[in-house]
Amino acid sequence: MNDTAIHPLGVLAGYAMLIIPLGLILWYRLGIMGRTITAIVRMTVQLVFVGLYLQVVFRLNSVWLNLLWMLVMIVVADGSILKGCGLRTRALWRELFIALLAGTVVPLGVFVAVILMRPFVFDARIVIPVAGMILGNCLRANIVGIGSFYNSIKQGEKPFQCALAQGASLSEAVKPFMADALRQAFAPTIAMMATIGLVSLPGMMTGTMLAGANPLDAIQYQIAIVIAIFTGTSITVVAGIWLSARRAFNAYGMLDAGIFV
Amino acid sequence: MDEVRKDCGVIEVEGLTVAFEGQNALDDFSLSVEKGGKIVLEGRSGSGKSSILKSLLGFIKPKRGGIFIDGRPLDGHSVWQLRRLFGYVAQEPQMGAGRTAELLERPFSYRANSELSFPRSKLLELCERFSFDGKLLEKDVSALSGGEKQRAAIMGALLLDRPIYLFDEPTSAMDSHSRTVFTEIIKESGFTALIVSHERILCEAADAVVRMPERKPAQ
Numbered sequence: 001m002n003d004t005a006i007h008p009l010g011v012l013a014g015y016a017m018l019i020i021p022l023g024l025i026l027w028y029r030l031g032i033m034g035r036t037i038t039a040i041v042r043m044t045v046q047l048v049f050v051g052l053y054l055q056v057v058f059r060l061n062s063v064w065l066n067l068l069w070m071l072v073m074i075v076v077a078d079g080s081i082l083k084g085c086g087l088r089t090r091a092l093w094r095e096l097f098i099a100l101l102a103g104t105v106v107p108l109g110v111f112v113a114v115i116l117m118r119p120f121v122f123d124a125r126i127v128i129p130v131a132g133m134i135l136g137n138c139l140r141a142n143i144v145g146i147g148s149f150y151n152s153i154k155q156g157e158k159p160f161q162c163a164l165a166q167g168a169s170l171s172e173a174v175k176p177f178m179a180d181a182l183r184q185a186f187a188p189t190i191a192m193m194a195t196i197g198l199v200s201l202p203g204m205m206t207g208t209m210l211a212g213a214n215p216l217d218a219i220q221y222q223i224a225i226v227i228a229i230f231t232g233t234s235i236t237v238v239a240g241i242w243l244s245a246r247r248a249f250n251a252y253g254m255l256d257a258g259i260f261v
Numbered sequence: 262m263d264e265v266r267k268d269c270g271v272i273e274v275e276g277l278t279v280a281f282e283g284q285n286a287l288d289d290f291s292l293s294v295e296k297g298g299k300i301v302l303e304g305r306s307g308s309g310k311s312s313i314l315k316s317l318l319g320f321i322k323p324k325r326g327g328i329f330i331d332g333r334p335l336d337g338h339s340v341w342q343l344r345r346l347f348g349y350v351a352q353e354p355q356m357g358a359g360r361t362a363e364l365l366e367r368p369f370s371y372r373a374n375s376e377l378s379f380p381r382s383k384l385l386e387l388c389e390r391f392s393f394d395g396k397l398l399e400k401d402v403s404a405l406s407g408g409e410k411q412r413a414a415i416m417g418a419l420l421l422d423r424p425i426y427l428f429d430e431p432t433s434a435m436d437s438h439s440r441t442v443f444t445e446i447i448k449e450s451g452f453t454a455l456i457v458s459h460e461r462i463l464c465e466a467a468d469a470v471v472r473m474p475e476r477k478p479a480q
């Protein structure tokens with residue numbers, strides 16, 4: 001066992017710490033005990049599965065397997081976004097998939113090939129965790145951004161129609177709604193960048209230091225990944241809205257109510 | 262792309278049927294308005310008056326029937342050019358978020374209106390006629406009262422100088438002075454106007470009042 005690995009007894013001690021939150025749930029009768037235990041079991045099973053799977057993936061380090069894994073992550077994220085936004089999966093699935101792909105691949109490519117200057121850009125040890133970090137943030141930003149965009153047009157039908165009646169093209173009429181959606185989608189990442197290192201030490205930096213890296217090396221990784229995440233979220237939200245809008249509005253510029261669940 | 266003719270203004274509605282959730286809100290409605298004509302649509306709530314205006318703007322896709330503006334059929338392609346002929350004031354208008362002056366200027370930044378320049382002198386003239394305090398232009402539109410919002414929306418529409426105007430209950434929150442000013446503008450202007458209203462003053466000023474047919478109760 002290397003010095004960064006946790007002993008199984010240590011992991012069990014970690015589970016023992018759950019007595020505190022579970023005790024509070026019981027004491028205050030929150031009625032979420034079943035859901036909490038299910039979530040803990042799911043977390044454990046999912047992570048064990050991913051750990052085992054990634055061991056194989058890292059050992060094989062096959063370009064095709066790595067790409068397939070990324071594809072699976074994007075497909076799962078795509079479904080989660082549509083579900084989280086209250087939109088019909090069938091209606092906008094393809095458009096959001098392309099947006100997520102662009103939002104993940106562009107910053108990932110720059111991160112691996114330009115920033116890290118790796119000769120083998122498909123190295124599983126780099127590509128899969130970094131893609132996961134970028135994609136996870138794209139997912140959160142898209143749920144906020146795309147959900148806000150379509151729901152605000154649905155609720156703000158009058159100012160939207162007012163703009164169309166004044167001669168606005170569809171892109172001009174949706175511009176204020178898009179600006180609001182982007183503001184909301186970017187807000188968590190901007191807040192995270194503003195407080196990083198002060199309020200919390202981010203996961204990647206912590207992980208790099210736990211693996212024995214110098215803190216100054218760790219912050220370089222962290223800066224690069226935060227920039228990649230911000231770039232990825234901006235690409236994916238803008239692309240997600242533009243691509244989905246082509247399908248969500250009819251020829252008259254009216255929002256198709258059928259996209260909502 | 263066809264050039265939009267500014268001298269147009271003929272509206273023809275033929276057998277318009279509009280349905281919401283399977284129930285007809287408007288049934289086989291026809292109307293013809295000549296250039297410069299002023300028509301008031303009057304009828305009970307839910308009789309389909311607003312649906313006619315929204316159909317003309319392409320906001321509602323009719324179940325049946327046709328709409329022609331100066332002989333040109335309204336469809337998914339032509340609607341983007343035909344909308345440039347309309348000025349529209351919705352019932353309880355909402356122009357968006359921001360300062361009133363900004364919202365009045367915003368339509369002049371749209372590509373379709375690029376040949377228009379913002380008529381500042383006309384705005385001042387309208388403010389004076391409607392007794393609309395110039396300070397309100399600097400306020401956020403959300404801070405305006407219902408009547409002030411209506412006047413601002415009407416002024417915004419008139420600034421665009423369109424050949425056809427669609428007004429949906431434009432004076433419902435206005436004081437009598439503003440109602441009179443609005444009626445005078447309707448009478449003296451050369452544009453075509455379709456006005457949804459119950460106001461006697463507007464009905465008297467119009468060329469014709471169209472009473473909407475009563476809808477049969479659902480079976």
